[in-house]
Amino acid sequence: MAFKPADKIQDLQYFGEFGGVNPSISDSSTYTFLSAKSMADTFEGNTEGCYLYSRHSSPSNLYLGEALAQMEGTESANVSATGMGAIAPAILQLCKAGDHIVASRTIYGGTYAFLKNFTPRYNIETTFVDITNLEQVENSITENTKFIYCESVSNPLLEVADLSKLTEIAKKHNLKLLVDNTFSPLSITPSQLGADVVFHSLTKFINGSSDTMGGVTCATKEFIDLLRDVNDGANMLLGPALDSLRAASILKNLRTLHIRIKQHSKNALYLAEKFENDGLRVVYPGLKSHKDHELFKSQMNEEFGFGGMLTLDAGSLEKANALMELMQERNLGYLAVSLGFYKTLFSAPGTSTSSEIPEDEQAAMGLSEGLIRISIGLDNDIERTYQMMRNCMNELGVL
Numbered sequence: 001m002a003f004k005p006a007d008k009i010q011d012l013q014y015f016g017e018f019g020g021v022n023p024s025i026s027d028s029s030t031y032t033f034l035s036a037k038s039m040a041d042t043f044e045g046n047t048e049g050c051y052l053y054s055r056h057s058s059p060s061n062l063y064l065g066e067a068l069a070q071m072e073g074t075e076s077a078n079v080s081a082t083g084m085g086a087i088a089p090a091i092l093q094l095c096k097a098g099d100h101i102v103a104s105r106t107i108y109g110g111t112y113a114f115l116k117n118f119t120p121r122y123n124i125e126t127t128f129v130d131i132t133n134l135e136q137v138e139n140s141i142t143e144n145t146k147f148i149y150c151e152s153v154s155n156p157l158l159e160v161a162d163l164s165k166l167t168e169i170a171k172k173h174n175l176k177l178l179v180d181n182t183f184s185p186l187s188i189t190p191s192q193l194g195a196d197v198v199f200h201s202l203t204k205f206i207n208g209s210s211d212t213m214g215g216v217t218c219a220t221k222e223f224i225d226l227l228r229d230v231n232d233g234a235n236m237l238l239g240p241a242l243d244s245l246r247a248a249s250i251l252k253n254l255r256t257l258h259i260r261i262k263q264h265s266k267n268a269l270y271l272a273e274k275f276e277n278d279g280l281r282v283v284y285p286g287l288k289s290h291k292d293h294e295l296f297k298s299q300m301n302e303e304f305g306f307g308g309m310l311t312l313d314a315g316s317l318e319k320a321n322a323l324m325e326l327m328q329e330r331n332l333g334y335l336a337v338s339l340g341f342y343k344t345l346f347s348a349p350g351t352s353t354s355s356e357i358p359e360d361e362q363a364a365m366g367l368s369e370g371l372i373r374i375s376i377g378l379d380n381d382i383e384r385t386y387q388m389m390r391n392c393m394n395e396l397g398v399l
């Protein structure tokens with residue numbers, strides 16, 4: 001039976017403390033205990049039903065976590081202050097010195113930098129692979145490998161990971177599969193395809209208004225409890241806790257995610273098809289010309305479409321920059337990193353979000369200089385947007 005993530009969110013019923021239609025926001029960093037004994041029990045890890053201190057958990061954060069666990073079909077979830085504040089602690093929780101990771105080479109620049117530059121200091125080594133080459137993935141596994149890490153739809157090249165096949169490989173070698181699903185919330189549900197841990201940067205589509213940061217780790221209750229453990233939990237001890245006010249505002253935005261994703265997907269598909277017809281090099285998983293189109297289709301929750309991200313190649317960095325500046329001037333969007341906003345956002349990944357990746361490696365992975373990554377907004381009249389974008393391209397000789 002098809003997994004229905006939007007229904008799962010809709011079915012959550014939370015009453016506020018005074019009968020409000022939204023759950024009350026916990027405006028406290030610390031919590032009282034009615035007896036000293038229950039405080040001691042809580043420190044020993046028996047935290048069921050008790051709040052201790054907001055770095056550990058708070059009612060607002062638990063509400064948001066529960067909603068995201070429902071959306072991702074996992075037992076539990078832990079929210080954090082940023083996406084990196086979810087990803088980095090989970091990686092550190094799973095690894096000790098001497099361990100090894102197999103990771104996709106086309107991942108978010110921050111995650112790439114963390115695995116390439118930061119974790120080696122603690123003697124945790126990562127082999128970066130072409131995640132679409134399953135043979136290479138399997139051959140990179142060593143006896144020290146702890147997990148396979150990838151993004152369901154990769155940044156910025158929009159390659160699609162075959163999560164079912166990666167799960168098979170992971171299971172065969174007794175590894176976990178960790179998936180960052182930031183680019184494809186609702187469209188893809190990695191846990192239903194076998195992923196063990198699913199991350200999101202809530203900063204992007206899930207919050208959708210580019211006014212706050214947030215992150216989440218969705219996994220088994222056992223793993224989430226480990227992350228929060230007062231004695232050796234990476235989220236508890238590294239401290240990337242989300243503020244309750246923000247957790248509450250993100251939860252409210254999550255309630256409209258399904259409508260937004262459908263509109264992002266509809267707009268992105270429209271533009272991708274038009275620009276491809278015009279002869280531009282467009283990468284969008286919803287296009288039949290995308291090499292992973294069929295794979296995306298086979299993994300998706302169909303009603304949500306192929307997502308709001310596309311890339312197009314302006315030919316050179318100069319043209320890409322000129323086009324982005326002109327599109328911003330004409331109010332078609334903002335020249336800004338990030339994604340999932342109600343207005344269109346564009347950036348040239350080679351010199352921005354993926355600049356951590358050395359130039360020769362960028363070339364090897366097909367990240368060309370003139371590439372523009374576009375997060376398509378919620379434009380009501382996408383045909384009008386297309387005409388205006390086309391005019392910009394014509395004026396600059398991109399088309």
Ligand SMILES: *Cc1c(COP(=O)(O)O)cnc(C)c1O
Nearest residue numbers: 082083084108155182201203214
């Ligand atoms: C933005 C992003 C992150 C990091 O999230 P922050 O909220 O910025 O810390 C991780 N993965 C992907 C795919 C992202 O786009």
